[in-house]
Amino acid sequence: MRSEDIAKLAGVSRSTVSRVINNYPNVPEATRAKVLRVIEQHHYEPNSFARALAGKRTDTIGLFAISMTEKEDTSRIYQNSYFAPIVDMVVDTANARGFYVLIHTVYSPGDFQKVKQAFQQKRIDGGILVGTQKDIELVREMVDQEAPLVLVDYDIAEIMAERLNKNHLAVINSNDYEGTVQAIEYLIELGHREIGILKGSMNTFSGRERYLAYEHTLQKHNLPLPEAFVLEGEFLKESAYRETRKLIEQGTLPTALFCANDDMAFAAMEAFSESGVRVPEQLSVIGFDDVQLASRITPKLTTVRLPVDEMAKAAVLKVLELCETEQPTFSTVSFPTRLVIRDSCQPPTE
């Protein structure tokens, strides 16, 4: 069933059918009604590709997550508890507004290609890009195509420096810096002086922010940076676990450990528990993100809450908005984070 068929049945031309479908004003009510009736009777659905080819929207947005890890093919991206809720929320929000979502994750350069294609081939009206790494080049290419694009967890300064800010672009992130300051100062207030860190991926905006805030807060309170307690966790459970084991074997421990995300905090706690290091009695652990599991393990994890759901939702609303607007816009939203105190921290025992 094509628009031609509808046209015949309704006794009008394809042009008119099209006008009705697209809700153009210059169609008399009677004609519109007649056409609509035929459309409904036959459950007619205009072919989306034909529409897209002729210049209409595809009613699809893209969601592209860039893997944290450098190695291809290893740990899948969603294993990271951070992405699952994003996917959830994005799909839900977009669906509720009549949009499909097209998903592709990026591990390898080949995958990058796929993301670009999704834009170039106009498979989507706009896209959301999560994760930052070395993809600024990709972002530029996207932006050059004037495709509506929302970046999540992206360094605004970098965007500005690249002068990408005069297009259909928006960036959404969270106050990771402030959240980390809160976490570290909480530990300091508890009396900790030797605070280690399990770092996130420094390829990532949030990874860098969380590390810098850690460093600066120690400085501000005249605490030395404990080199031996600065571990490279890369946001991944495996590395975090490995690094924590190394730390334990090496002998001396800090009295508290700030983990740049909850996944790493869980891994660290596992390692500690296996070695008989009791949390929080012997060592306090604090996380970041407040994923579901955080409040369900023992001890319940003290962590910094990141409003992922709101961020994801905002990202979708933003792309849709950008799809509507003619003029180039650039906007920025930063969501607040806050410390959630549970059971995994206590004053250091002397």
Add this chain to the structure above:
Amino acid sequence: MRSEDIAKLAGVSRSTVSRVINNYPNVPEATRAKVLRVIEQHHYEPNSFARALAGKRTDTIGLFAISMTEKEDTSRIYQNSYFAPIVDMVVDTANARGFYVLIHTVYSPGDFQKVKQAFQQKRIDGGILVGTQKDIELVREMVDQEAPLVLVDYDIAEIMAERLNKNHLAVINSNDYEGTVQAIEYLIELGHREIGILKGSMNTFSGRERYLAYEHTLQKHNLPLPEAFVLEGEFLKESAYRETRKLIEQGTLPTALFCANDDMAFAAMEAFSESGVRVPEQLSVIGFDDVQLASRITPKLTTVRLPVDEMAKAAVLKVLELCETEQPTFSTVSFPTRLVIRDSCQPPTE
């Protein structure tokens, strides 16, 4: 940049460009090389919609999950720990094979419409449908369009009865019945005689299977069905929590509770813990699915492992296979489940 441009630059016709792109045999190596060079130089990407319109594939598969709950808009589907890993695996597997995945979840009849459209409008080459409820009608419509379709967690008997089995169709599920029998017999061996159940949604194939197996196994061992301990949990945390509270308030408890999925087991454990009922000392709890959390809470949950990852992967491979094949096929795979014994069960105390 369109195929026309490439043609000019390469000094051939669009036909030839198309033949090269589609890897047709009747193109001399020299010509092919020449065209390919131009394509690469200009990063040319054929417009996917135009290709699709002209009858080619879209290189996209659909993933449609049908919400367990009847009410619209309430708990989002992915909150169910069962779906997140499916989405993961499907996206990963499809991406690795060069396919995009288009996602839409179904809460309301309107959403069903969207799923149908995705097929009708040929947005996708094939689709995966998860969850069963009252969507047999939808399945029939899909099948009538001869679209490759893979059903996950679907009653084969129902398909056969509907005579849908002569098309590009496959169904993938798991031996929920056998898994449940194992679980219940394990409890019986431990000495339990009063075994309650938190039922899953009876709209669901797995929900029905798990319930039936429970009932049959009790019968087989000459145990009466303890009506008071048969709770309607619908696979959802909230209902499970509510029902468990009711059970507790009502006074008498079974000595063991079989929960048709882990999510409900967690909710029940929470309710018990709040009321001071100790698991497993006073009451054994057993789950189903073996989601991530199962091995991380205290006590670690004894549960039946469902190979979701393998199932999801198989589903993708199957759709892709169906997309390749000309002739109608119908096939069926059932994945094994197995009991994973951890800490949440023990013999009843007298």
Add this chain to the structure above:
DNA sequence: CTGAAAGCGCTTACAG
């Protein structure tokens, strides 16, 4: 082996 032409199903100036 290869090009001209028709067709896929829509939209949108254009003319009336």
Add this chain to the structure above:
DNA sequence: CTGAAAGCGCTTACAG
């Protein structure tokens, strides 16, 4: 207000 026609960017018989 409305239809005929061109165009979106590809593929594929068809003819040579």
